[in-house]
Amino acid sequence: MLFDFFGTLVDHSLCGAENDFTRSHDLMRTLGAPLTYDEFLAAWSKNSAQFAQLSEIDNREYSMTDIGTAFLREVLGCPPARADVDQLVHTYLSEWNRGVRHLPGIGDLLTALAGEYWLAVVSNTQEADLVPDHLEAMGVQHLFDTVVTSFEVGWRKPHPTIYTAALNELGIAPGAAVFVGDTYEADYRGPPASRDPLAPHRPTQPSGHTPRGTPLVNLRAACPSRGTHLSMPRSGRSTTCWSDSPLCGGPDRTSPPGMGLR
Known part of the structure; x- marks a missing residue:
């Protein structure tokens, strides 16, 4: 089970207006x-x-x-x-x-999932320690089998290289992976160019429409259903999961200055 980080496992300021620099x-x-x-x-x-x-x-x-x-x-x-x-x-x-705000209940959710799945973070970030340091502060770093960032790979989501790196770290095929993210265009529609031909058909959504779904806290129960779509609306965004989709993701175009994260 592969997770996006910013906007999915943690929330963060979209414009940086509340930050004091x-x-x-x-x-x-x-x-x-x-x-x-x-x-x-x-x-x-x-x-x-x-x-x-x-x-x-x-x-x-x-x-x-x-x-x-x-x-x-x-x-x-x-x-x-x-x-x-x-x-x-x-x-x-x-x-x-x-x-950056650590979301309540995430630790319990990840602890439960770690007992059933290999867990990984796949995130766009421009600093090596940013994501690992937050995972450690959240007390969940030990639950993840690998953390793959665009900083170390050199390519951002949705470039296929970053997903391949994560899959190689876990030793699994794309069809065996679940990806959980928060961006409709990137995490839901993003991967057609690299999609697994055996992956299920995903319904076409009107441009700008974000599908509704199940809250992230229900991920454990919902993901075993093949083709299940999950979403957690937050600040106009959603968290999505496809239980047997090809991997997907994308750069955050609404991040604070200098932080194109996802």
């Missing part, structure tokens, strides 16, 4: 960039958006170090020291993480 802004100013707080956020957003647009072309992953380097090069007017980039990225992530 004051320490990141102060650090930037100590490095020599006299931007106001709003100018700082605008410049960071612009740089991260540029990387996201490039990633949309071929689904190659970028890193927070890439964003931090480009950002400081722009606001300082010269190539930044790697130590300064690392400090800014660390500070930014510590502030961004305040907008």
Whole structure:
């Protein structure tokens, strides 16, 4: 059973408006960039958006170090020291993480599922430790047989490589996998180009329509039914599961600045 992470096992701020990046802004100013707080956020957003647009072309992953380097090069007017980039990225992530919410009941659900299935996380992220650190803080890291991220693979969902990597880690075929995610276009409709020819037919949904289904907490009971669709509406999104579908997933286009996560 393969899980998306952000928006599925944890919730997070979609726009970053509730996050306070004051320490990141102060650090930037100590490095020599006299931007106001709003100018700082605008410049960071612009740089991260540029990387996201490039990633949309071929689904190659970028890193927070890439964003931090480009950002400081722009606001300082010269190539930044790697130590300064690392400090800014660390500070930014510590502030961004305040907008990540661990969902109640997830630990009990995963504990029950781990007794019956191999579990894996397959997530888009631009930092190596971000997902593992959250799993550890949630007290569930030991329940997962593998954690596969776009940062380590180099390719974002929905590129087939990241799913293949997860399947290889588990030693299973696509038809034996359940994927649970929260994006209709990506997690529900995303994989036709790589879909298993033996996978069941999935009903066509009108553009923009999100199917209704069973809450995530009922995943254990619902997944054994072949072709079952599950959804958990949250902030206009849904969590979906196809019990014998090809793997599916996609990059988050509504994440906070610099965090194209899924």
